[in-house]
Amino acid sequence: MNKDRPSPSRSASSLALMLTLVATSSACGGAASGSSDADNGSPVSGGTLSFAVATDAGCLDPQQVGSSDTLYALRQTVDSLTDQDPSSGRIVPWLARSWEVGDGAKSFTFHLRSGTTFSDGKPVDAEAVKKNFDAIGKLGGLAILAQGYLNGYRGTQVVDELTAKVTFDQPNAQFLQATSTPGLGLVSPADIARTPAQRCADGVHGSGPFTVAAYRQNESLTLKKRKGYRWGSTAWKKKGEAYLDAVKFTVVAESGVRAGSLGSGQVDAIGGVRRQDEGVLRRGDARVVRRANPGVVFNLGFNNARPLTRDARVRQAAQAAINRAEIASAVFPGGTRPAASVLSRTTPGYTDLSEELAFDRKKATSLLAEAGWTKGKDGIHRKGGTKLSLTVVTFSNAGAYQSALELVQQQLKDVGIELVIKQLQVTQFPQTLNTGDYDALWGGDLTRADPDALRTLYSTHQVNSYRLPAGELDTVLDRQAATTDTAGRDELVARAQQLVVQNAYVLPIVDQEALFGVSERVHDLTPGASGGVRLHDTWKS
Incomplete structure (x- = not known):
């Protein structure tokens, strides 16, 4: 053969x-x-x-x-x-x-x-x-x-x-x-x-x-x-x-x-x-x-252990700065919908969190000011001599997704966050993941018609590429994995989605098709x- x-x-x-x-x-x-x-x-x-x-x-x-x-x-x-x-x-x-x-x-x-x-x-x-x-x-x-x-x-x-x-x-x-x-x-x-x-x-x-x-x-x-x-x-x-x-x-x-x-x-x-x-x-x-596609939507996933992205207010500011509707209509095929949660609308247990994911540039600016960041002459925020510059890792052959990332880059720049795009070959990913030498990962969507896709990507008991801290999210994800009652499991999955979105562990971008x-x-x-x-x-x- x-x-x-x-x-x-x-x-x-x-x-x-x-x-x-x-x-x-x-x-x-x-x-x-x-x-x-x-x-x-x-x-x-x-x-x-x-x-x-x-x-x-x-x-x-x-x-x-x-x-x-x-x-x-x-x-x-x-x-x-x-x-x-x-x-x-x-x-x-x-x-x-x-x-x-x-x-x-x-x-x-x-x-x-x-x-x-x-x-x-x-x-x-x-x-x-x-x-x-x-x-x-x-x-x-x-x-x-x-x-x-x-x-x-x-x-x-x-x-x-x-x-x-x-x-x-x-x-x-x-x-x-x-x-x-x-x-x-x-x-x-x-x-x-x-x-x-x-x-x-x-x-x-x-x-x-x-x-x-x-x-x-x-x-x-x-x-x-x-x-x-x-x-x-x-x-x-x-x-x-x-x-x-x-x-x-x-x-x-x-x-x-x-x-x-x-x-x-x-x-x-x-x-x-x-x-x-x-x-x-x-x-x-x-x-x-x-x-x-059911499962986890296309997203920008933060390394939550890095010095700059460890601060929830920085992550939340970036989340508020994203205009998902603009990205969906400008880059993706017709009919693509902006993400309204970290799970797609077609996944069992999906919860609509579109209000929490609303585009709000003023909110983004306010959160950065609250975190002690001030804009420099070049329009990028700084604090204590540190520039608010984040490095995102992506594939060199990302195609249309590269265009989406470049639009995200511009939207973040509009609120004073610099996003540096680092293109890697697939063979470079193992070492990159091991070292954690990145502020964000581009992609991260997982197609699966079951909400346990959240546990696969975001439980600290799994691979934890996003370096999420142990806490309530782990507890909730473990409990939903142990619940056979549909209504009870849906409640737990809803709470897991809320925790991911409210803490801006990752930034949902669009539902994929x-x-x-x-x-x-x-x-x-x-x-x-x-x-x-x-x-x-x-x-x-």
Whole structure:
């Protein structure tokens, strides 16, 4: 498998995920536009779907990959215990036909479907579930999302051949939704025995409706339909094998070139549609499919331990200085909404805090004066000989997001805060995070249709890239993770959002959306509830 692949260097995609997770997914209740396939006739089998993406993570193991572009493909190769219905947000059967949550959300017992196999022929049984979850801890930071899902993992008991009981040291209410994500997609026990580098280089054997047929790093990844597949998610329309014979993902870095390729019929679908591409696509034989991303919104996240950003009044002043509506309308695709909380509107438990996030330049100036800062001749505040200058770290290939950051930079300058933009390559992030040599991180959004995304990023018990102080936020996030009652959990999640916003630990900027360009001859290509796209039901006319 994957004989065309050159030897890779170690991928940093999982680490980058902490900072710039802009995965495509649908929200609970989030509507898609341009995705209706009514009146297109009956679906037909066959054909190859050509899909252009911007990047390649350089790894073929979905448990280690955080890049949404790469997960578009790898999600098709692995199944999960459960699925999350994109339209309702409900957790529905997939590899597990049923389950029970017990002991106050400390235990989860899954009853597996019979007859399911990985692409190497090994059975998807309780022993395979155990080996997968036991091994994820050994991946360490290479599987940072999965690590968070399994926080406090005690072990998996093989009750019988098709029954696995997963237990935790403490209540873990988010785990059931986590089992629907590609980060906890199951791979063959034979792959678990190999090193992480080998899994990245050679790929893994999932039980999904497609398998990897060929891969050339930074060029293309081709999938082929798996014959005999018959255990799909109950959220899918079609039973049995996929319609498409194959799917070829091609790396095309420039968004304009991707849009042009779709418009000219060279490709069938593209990811990463930019603001300037929408008009081009609508004028051609294509449509834009969009779904709102659940989880943590796109933001400017402070290092709360740095001398200048340790002062809450400085952070709050910066928050009041941000004109989110201007950024959304000037930089992002049409329909993008200003953030009204640290969670997006489509996340279960979302609370509207738009009043606290209102643009108020006078408030920003007043807060800085209260903190003892005075404007210098150059318009930048100073105190005791120290200039109010903050360094924000971003990716050198941030694209449209770079334009948004430059607008934030100007808005902060208008109230006397200097923002210095420091561009880094992905490979520089590990050392940067370890040293804490930054005042802020640009990005920080985490796509997940569960409010526990807050705990992943902002609990001091996790990675804590933002150097948040231990306190009430930890307590609240831990309690929501232990609460299975929906109303009670929503109250705790609301308090967590209030604490993040009121203390301006991070500055929410905009709700993110996943936008795809899709040819009119392609039908039923839709985003999934926890990232990526759903291609099992997709067909071409």
